Amino acid sequence: MHFSEARFITSAPDIGHCPAADLPEICFAGRSNVGKSSLINALLNRNNLARTSNVPGKTREINYYEVDRSWYLVDLPGYGYAKVPKAERERWQREIDRYLIERENLNLIIQIIDIRHDPTPLDVDFTYWLAEYERPFSIVLSKSDKIGVNQRASSLAAVQKSIDEMNIEVPVMAVSAETGHGIDELRELITDFAGDKYIKLKS
Numbered sequence: 001m002h003f004s005e006a007r008f009i010t011s012a013p014d015i016g017h018c019p020a021a022d023l024p025e026i027c028f029a030g031r032s033n034v035g036k037s038s039l040i041n042a043l044l045n046r047n048n049l050a051r052t053s054n055v056p057g058k059t060r061e062i063n064y065y066e067v068d069r070s071w072y073l074v075d076l077p078g079y080g081y082a083k084v085p086k087a088e089r090e091r092w093q094r095e096i097d098r099y100l101i102e103r104e105n106l107n108l109i110i111q112i113i114d115i116r117h118d119p120t121p122l123d124v125d126f127t128y129w130l131a132e133y134e135r136p137f138s139i140v141l142s143k144s145d146k147i148g149v150n151q152r153a154s155s156l157a158a159v160q161k162s163i164d165e166m167n168i169e170v171p172v173m174a175v176s177a178e179t180g181h182g183i184d185e186l187r188e189l190i191t192d193f194a195g196d197k198y199i200k201l202k203s
Ligand SMILES: Nc1nc2c(ncn2[C@@H]2O[C@H](COP(=O)(O)OP(=O)(O)O)[C@@H](O)[C@H]2O)c(=O)[nH]1
Pocket: 030, 031, 032, 033, 034, 035, 036, 037, 038, 039, 051, 052, 053, 054, 056, 057, 078, 142, 143, 144, 145, 146, 175, 176, 177, 178, 179
């Protein structure tokens, strides 16, 4: 996989507007402002394919990118943004839950957590939820350039410990969209899951 040919496909306002489930799909989920869009740009070697922002909560759509003509990278709206009205937030949450459970070509969910802070209760709930529904997922700690090497190791160890306590095995890694740290490792993980052999399309 080259991660070289990438194009924006669509911003889906709900799962009814997602493209046909005809390619393997990998999605990014995490709190608003955690660095999802920046990571997509870093993975795809593009400066501004996914729009990044200092204003949290801007992405309210499911953004689709097609990569190497062979798989979709999906940028989900950030969860837990308090300034969105409650009813709207709950509607979105139901929509995203449905997407995460029902999307049959979704091969991997990448939960992104800011490496600088302990996982928030929302982050922890989401991890539990993924484990409970037995979804294929991994945890990526973002913005690793913002802390030192020792702190990086202890953040990774803390997340690994909570994963172990859930009695599950999922890949955990640290990355930086800024310096490129861990990006190759993340590409390898995605390559493993976006390969054709993993596609489970309904016939
Ligand atoms: N230092 C640093 N800043 C980052 C990194 N990734 C994202 N940011 C910054 O964090 C903010 C939110 O990033 P964005 O990608 O829009 O987050 P999203 O809301 O999860 O899509 C922006 O100001 C980015 O420049 C990173 O790896 N290192």
